[in-house]
Amino acid sequence: MIQQYLLGALAGVVVTAFAALAAHRLASVKAMGRLRSGADRQVETLTRANAAQSELIALHEQEKQDLDAAIAQLCEDLQQQSDSADEVRSELKAAVEGKDQLAHKAAQLAAEAARLKALASTFERWHEQMISLMTQNQDMHAKNRELSSIVRHVVIVSLNASIEAARAGTAGRGFAVVASEVRALAARSEELSKSYRDSLHRNDLTTTATFQDIQAGGKMITASLSSVESLANQFQSTLH
Amino acid sequence: MICAHAKDSIERIFFKAAKSRLTMDAGDACEIVAADAHGAHSMPDANLVILTVSGIAFRLLLILHFDEEDERTRQYFIKKESERPFLEVFLEICNLCCGAVNQELLHYFPDLGMSTPYVLSARCMPYLEALKPEFLASYAVTINGAISLGATICMCAHAPIDFVAEVSAVEDTSGELELF
Numbered sequence: 001m002i003q004q005y006l007l008g009a010l011a012g013v014v015v016t017a018f019a020a021l022a023a024h025r026l027a028s029v030k031a032m033g034r035l036r037s038g039a040d041r042q043v044e045t046l047t048r049a050n051a052a053q054s055e056l057i058a059l060h061e062q063e064k065q066d067l068d069a070a071i072a073q074l075c076e077d078l079q080q081q082s083d084s085a086d087e088v089r090s091e092l093k094a095a096v097e098g099k100d101q102l103a104h105k106a107a108q109l110a111a112e113a114a115r116l117k118a119l120a121s122t123f124e125r126w127h128e129q130m131i132s133l134m135t136q137n138q139d140m141h142a143k144n145r146e147l148s149s150i151v152r153h154v155v156i157v158s159l160n161a162s163i164e165a166a167r168a169g170t171a172g173r174g175f176a177v178v179a180s181e182v183r184a185l186a187a188r189s190e191e192l193s194k195s196y197r198d199s200l201h202r203n204d205l206t207t208t209a210t211f212q213d214i215q216a217g218g219k220m221i222t223a224s225l226s227s228v229e230s231l232a233n234q235f236q237s238t239l240h
Numbered sequence: 241m242i243c244a245h246a247k248d249s250i251e252r253i254f255f256k257a258a259k260s261r262l263t264m265d266a267g268d269a270c271e272i273v274a275a276d277a278h279g280a281h282s283m284p285d286a287n288l289v290i291l292t293v294s295g296i297a298f299r300l301l302l303i304l305h306f307d308e309e310d311e312r313t314r315q316y317f318i319k320k321e322s323e324r325p326f327l328e329v330f331l332e333i334c335n336l337c338c339g340a341v342n343q344e345l346l347h348y349f350p351d352l353g354m355s356t357p358y359v360l361s362a363r364c365m366p367y368l369e370a371l372k373p374e375f376l377a378s379y380a381v382t383i384n385g386a387i388s389l390g391a392t393i394c395m396c397a398h399a400p401i402d403f404v405a406e407v408s409a410v411e412d413t414s415g416e417l418e419l420f
Contacts, residue, residue, distance in 0.1 A: 127356075134358075197363075205364040208290055209301060209371055212355035216294035220353030 099239050106236035113229035123218025130211030137204055144196050151189040158183035242298075242374045242401045249348075249405035250300070251377065254393055256407050257340035258381060262304075262333060264316060268384050275378040275390065285309065286362040286390060289331060291338040292355040293345060297399035300345075301371070302338045305362060305390030306330060316387045331357045348403040368394050 161179035165172035259270045286305040293300045307313055314326045317333060334357050342354045368376060375395040382388055395401075 130358075201361060201364045202367040202370060204360050205367045206370060208358050208360060208364075209292065209299075212290065212292035212301075212358065213294050213299050216292045216299070216353040216355040218353065219355075220294055220296075220351050223353060224351050 103236050103239040106232045106239065110229050110232035110236060113225045113232060117222050117225045117229070119225075120218055120222040123214055123221075127211050127215040127218075130207060130215075133207050133211075134204065137200055137207065141197070141200050144193055144200065148190065148193040148197070151186050151193055154186040155183060155190070158186055241397045241399065242395060245404045246401045247375050247377075247395075249403055249407070250345075250375065250393060250395065252407045253341055253344045253405050254302070254379075254391070257337050257344065258391065261337035261340050262381060262389065263383055264319070271382045271385075272379050272391070273382075275380045288360045288362055288364065289334040289357050290360055291334060291357050293338065293342045293352055294355070295345070295349045295352050297349075298395060298397040298401055300341070301368075301373075301392075301394040301396075302334075302341060303365075303368075303392040303394065304334050304337070305392070307388070310388070313387050313389070316383065327359070331359070344405065344407065348405065365392070368392070371396055 158179050161182065162176055165176035165179050168175065255272055258272060263270050286307050289304045289306065291302045293302070308326065318324065318326050318329050338354060338357070342352055346352055371394060373394045373396050375393065375397075378390065378392040380388065381391050
């Protein structure tokens with residue numbers, strides 16, 4: 001009886017154990033299913049997350065490449081600007097040197113113009129020679145006037161001689177010829193004296209006009225040189 | 241080589257200069273009329289004051305005829321400066337007159353120079369032709385109907401001269417000191 005009870009109990013235990021095992025297996029399968037389902041969802045989520053991450057990575061990679069390219073371009077631009085700056089610097093240096101040279105040349109030009117203005121004294125010296133020449137001309141005028149006076153006197157003397165010769169009659173015939181000859185010579189001398197006077201007047205005018213032209217031309221040159229000097233000085237002050 | 245416009249301009253410039261500088265008072269009348277080619281012939285005892293304005297392409301001789309022995313002329317010009325010799329005063333006036341011509345010409349010819357005056361006998365006048373002038377004109381200048389002067393413009397050019405002067409009708413009587 002006890003054995004039966006025991007067998008019955010044992011059988012009950014076994015049945016229970018099987019039932020429990022089946023229940024456990026069922027529960028396990030269900031739990032496994034739930035877990036697998038959850039895992040699948042998580043895998044899917046993770047896959048999507050992974051895909052999004054990959055897209056982000058690709059985007060960032062693209063941005064990085066763009067940035068690298070931009071940096072390279074900027075580096076290149078910087079280099080070019082640096083080269084340009086060097087060129088500009090050297091050109092500026094050359095320009096500054098050129099400006100200094102121009103200022104130096106302007107100073108030289110002004111000094112040269114100032115020096116050449118001294119030519120005025122040369123022209124004045126030439127003009128002074130005119131005064132000397134004209135004084136000589138005046139002296140020749142005076143001598144010619146004296147000569148003319150003498151010639152007029154000779155004409156009168158020769159006329160008187162002719163009159164006296166006529167009074168002497170036949171004896172004075174030879175003397176009359178001489179007196180006539182003297183009068184002819186006096187007339188030629190008078191003509192020569194007039195011609196000489198005219199030449200002196202012509203000479204006065206030509207000499208005066210020529211030397212005044214030299215003097216005025218000298219002043220013109222001096223004024224022009226002053227203008228050049230002034231312009232050179234202005235140019236020099238502009239450069240400094 | 242000297243065109244008609246230029247000759248006319250020079251004549252007008254001279255007229256303006258003569259009327260403003262040869263008169264001692266602003267109110268004095270100055271009449272200028274054309275004379276024969278050698279104006280000095282009408283003043284046989286005259287002397288000449290010669291001045292030259294030189295440019296790059298031309299020279300202009302301004303010749304003023306005066307009779308130093310004429311008492312009215314002497315009195316007119318030295319009345320304010322009786323202590324100075326007539327010739328000195330008259331040369332200064334001629335210099336002012338030529339200076340005014342020079343100043344006016346400077347508007348058209350930037351490079352000009354002017355000589356100092358010199359006195360010659362009027363017997364030199366016939367020889368102006370020897371300078372081969374391209375413009376030669378003489379004038380009789382009468383101041384206040386009593387003072388007689390002569391003037392001759394003799395211009396020689398070796399390049400074409402062409403300009404038209406805009407000489408104002410208003411007489412400029414302001415003094416400009418021309419040193420010589």
